[in-house]
Amino acid sequence: MKIIDAHIHFCPGIESFRMLAEQAGHRYTEEHLQAEFSRLGIEYAVVMGNRAPDEDIPVCPGFLHYCVGLDSGWEQLDEQRLAELVEQHLRRPDCVGIKLYPGYRHRYVGDRRYAPLYELAAQYDKPVAIHTGATAGGMGLLKYAHPLTVDEAAAQFPQTRFVLCHFGNPWLTDAAAVMEKNENVFADLSGLLEGRVDMDTLFQENEGYFSLLRTWMGYAGGYEKLMYGTDWPLVNLEQYIAFIARLVPECWHDKVFYETAKQVYSL
Ligand SMILES: [Zn+2]
8 A cells, every 4th residue: 555644744843842752752853764764565644744934944855745833933023024934835745735733823823924835735726724623732722723624624615625733633524514514615634633552442442532533434435535644753653553443344445545645645
């Protein structure tokens, strides 16, 4: 099976990521990642940028592409400068989209500062990936990360493709409703686990949750618009493939593990 991992983080120098990688049974190096990718049949991954557009100098060997991130450190830039910087990234062939963190930036997806970027994304035919659902740590605010907030932007910018990262988890119903209504909204399945797990115990103990997850993933043809992603270094790469393969019906594997990401991120 060919695989695209549509959501990883690879930002050498961020110490917490190195620790998470080790907890998940990995090393946080390019060589290790490349070796794991070839062992597991992962053709490409999309790195979600974790710096501001003026300092996001991505590490992108051939098997990695990236979304320019609007994490911290960009809000002091004026509108025009921000748009110029983002556009410089979008012109690069290895930049395949924009990544927003509204829950961590305390801004709604409909915030006026994001609007010019949605237009740029459409112009360059590259998607806007948005962290949706639960936030890590005390600083995030859930109301800004709710998947329902993407509905309005998706309706206002019909030429822009949006990706609900983490499928809005745990607001699965809302994420599915936004995807069903808006042709231009997709989702990735990253970050639904953390660290290493015992898969059988996990499925036994969370039977109700996984049943809901399957229900809303499949709702109204939902598998068409779902993409495999891990949120590495948070998870073990091999385990996560087994995890998603167990949740998604086999007839959808090619689509979910590869084809949809290839189209959405134009890889
Ligand atoms: Zn992530």
